[in-house]
Amino acid sequence: MATKKSAGGNASGPKAGAARATGGKAAARKTDSGSAKGPPPGTGDAPAEKMARTQQVAEAMRVNTAKAGEYAKAGSVPVPPEGAHVDIDPIVGASTLTELNVNDKAGAPAAIGENPTVDPLDRVRVDSAGRVLTTNQGVAIGDNQNSLKAGLRGPALLKDFILREKITHFDHERIPERIVHARGSGAHGYFESYEDLRDITVAAPFQGRGKRTPVFVRFSTVAGERGSKDTARDVRGFAVKFYTEQGNWDLVGNNIPVFFIQDAMKFPDLVHAVKPEPHHQMPQAASAHDTFWDFVSLMPESTHMLLWQMSDRAIPRSYRTMQGFGVHTFRLVNAKGQAVFVKFHWTPVLGTHSLVWDEAVKISGADPDYHRRDLWEAIEAGHYPEYELGLQIFTEEQAEGFSFDILDATKIVPEELVPVRPVGRMVLDRNPDNFFAETEQVAFCTAHVIPGIDFTNDPLLAGRIHSYVDTQLTRLGGPNFHEIPINAPIAPVHNNQRDGFHRQAINRGRVSYEPNSLAGGCPFQAGGAGFVGFPEVVQGNEVRGKPEKFAEHYNQARLFFESQTPIEKAHIVAAFRFELSKVTVPAIRERTVSMLANVSDELAAGVAAGLGMDVPAPMPPVLAKAPKPEVESSDALSLLARPGDGSIRTRQIAIVVADGVDGAAVTALQSGLLEEGAVPRLVGPRIGPVRTTDGGVLDADASLENEPAFLFDAMVLPDGAAAVDVLAANGRTLEGIKDQYRHCKTLLALGESRRLVAAAGLPTELPDGSPDPGLLLMDGGDVDAALAAFVEAVAMHRHWDRETDPPRV
Secondary structure, three states: OOOOOOOOEEEOHHHHHHHHHHHHHHHHOOOOOOOOOOOOOOOOOOHHHHHHHHHHHHOOOOOOOOOHHHOOOOOOOOOOOOOOOOOOOOOOOOHHHHHHHOOOOOOOOOOOOOOHHHHHHHHHHOOOOOOOOOOOOOOOOOOOOOOEOOOOOOOOOOOOHHHHHHHHHHHHHOOOOOOOOOOEEEEEEEEOOOOOOOOOOOOOEEEEOOOOOEEEEEEEOOOOOOOOOOOOOOOOOEEEEEEOOOOOEEEEEEEOOOOOOOOHHHHHHHHHHHOOOOOOOEOOOOOOOHHHHHHHOOOOHHHHHHHHHHHHOOOOHHHHHEEEEEOOOOEOOOOOHHHHHEEEEEEEOOOOOOOOOOOOHHHHHOOOHHHHHHHHHHHHOOOOOOEEEEEEOHHOOOOOOHHHHHOOOOOOOOOOOOOOOEEEEEEEEEEEOOOHHHHHHOOOOOOOOOOOOOOOOOOHHHHHHHHHHHHHHOOOOOOOOHHHHOOOOOOOOOOOOOOOOOOOOOOOOOOOOOOOOOOOHHHHHHOHHOOOOOOOOOOOOOOOOOOOHHHHOOOHHHHHHOOOOOHHHHHHHHHHHHHHHHHHHHHHHHHHHHHOOOOOOOHHHHHHOOOOOOOOOOOOOOOOOOOOOOOOOOOOHOOOOOOOOOOOOOOEEEOOOOOOOOOOOHHHHHHHHHHHOOOEEEEOOOEHOOOOOHOOOOOOOEEEOOOOOHOOOOEEEEHHHHHHHHHHOOOOHHHHHHHHHOOOOEEEEEEEHHHHHHHHOOOOOOOOOEEEEEOOOEOOOOHHHHHHHHHHHOOOOOOHHOOOOOOOO
């Protein structure tokens, strides 16, 4: 019987089908050519089955059905469609048919639709208990004490691969440090939402009351290098990485809500100016030098930020007692595409507390890791730092009515205009396992946002969106820094980015582009379910310049200064005096004070007097007629407005002891302070045993030498005549008492120890003649009453009414 011919001239029928199957099997074994129709499905031959099913998937996507959605009429807002895609058989997406050949290294085939590089960090945590030492290749090391030599006294041999690997790895253990924010400390924790905010945003952390989102936080100084001190006068970084089901959101802020400049074009200039001067690389981690003040005194928009930097906010007591701010204005966007402006505020539950300058300088010498140690120890002790997140939410219409521009990073939105709405809390409850792997390698970027969070046209923010990604390419060795475990999101990651240094993901299949049909269109664009930028209407010519509202530079600097308490104003004046006294060029000092003359006569006069100069004429303002500010004083801008929860949790207390001390009183005081959550330490002339009046023994875990008094928040001087005699003969005791007094801290002297207060020359009254509430001189008999009075006084943090300039002691 004659076989039928198809229109194309091909034979059909059983024999033709068998021939197609046989030919398809053969063709399926080649990668450089294929038959006209390919093999039919159902042959039972794996290569042919993969080819046949791939053909079926490609046939199912004859056209890119999402293509038309890329276009829109003029004036309309395009809505991105979901990408075209179809379900596929797992065999179609396989890179290789041999993926079923499993061994201890190659492992099993990829789980369909999964990316294990985003699994929790326990996938990479390592513990070596009970294990032998090995090379990086897993070879057990028999001798880790000696290099391989030709004879016991002979030369080391080049073939010693164990030595070479160890030394080579050591030589490359350091990576480039961050140009700014190089010195930092971090912790894991969670953010918990107080309420459902779906009405204003689709951002995942705010989608329900009580919802928790994992976070990693890094605090930092800005100007200093990685090995610099913690207590420098500087801005502090406050960066939070939210690991959400929508992806990572990085809220990269500072502990000060404004900045020095208005446009990212000036950021390299600012950093070059504040960094050590390039001809001699001094000073380290300090702004008190010529180039910084030369720059900022020629940039009057920096005036507001300078007031904040010279305030006590630049020398926080702890990362746990400082605020954080998003700095820029962002947008919140809801499911309907409606947007509002937002400013982000973090406020510590412990309150906002600072150091004083003399204290900060001394701490930097005794413990350069002061803030890092404080954060670590508090978390280890179970006193988890907690911060409340507040939002300032306002509309575009409100913003247009303000006397300042909300796109200007040198301006705040006063809380009197837009109150801060508490929306959640952040708790830091886990220290990192490894500082380098987590705190040093974490990469924050303002460009990392999620649906529901969007940018504004702040020109400083625009530069940060680029710069933070760009810097990681060098610092972390290429474009795959997102795969470093601490940076990996918990949301699934599926895209067509490939290769590059240190690539970890092993992508299955041959498709690395979109659109495609060979992988069923996957991964496909999410359309409206993904991130869609807010459709802001943009008009205007391409220009380089700033809007007129940016030209007003002094109203908010004046607002900040006038909102401070008298003691805070005095500290600002003293800080300017110190910094400018380090400037070697008088013209720069004069120019700076002329700028301050536009802020406050009191400020300019105080600074000028401290520099031995007359107040110069005010610097001519850029804007001849400044708009009238809406707010002229704001209590919220004072550090003292947020005293905290009133507790003394985590306060460091020195109980000074020596042989002959009243042991029962010491034990009672230490026990009572521990119950209050404080950290009371026994500090002696040396560490070790201290004999008490009743024949007992105490164990001093710190000494007046290794833990100077200025490292403590308060001091107790117990009773005991013999102990007082020993301590009075030690100059460190009296110097420590003076530091406690000078830094306005609480001192408790019991019984005989009141002699130490007299020997140190401490006034028992305040400058106005009233009793000093922070200097408690009490009998040694009633320890309970002494403890209660001491706890109450320590909870006040400082006793500012004691302070004079210069100090009396």
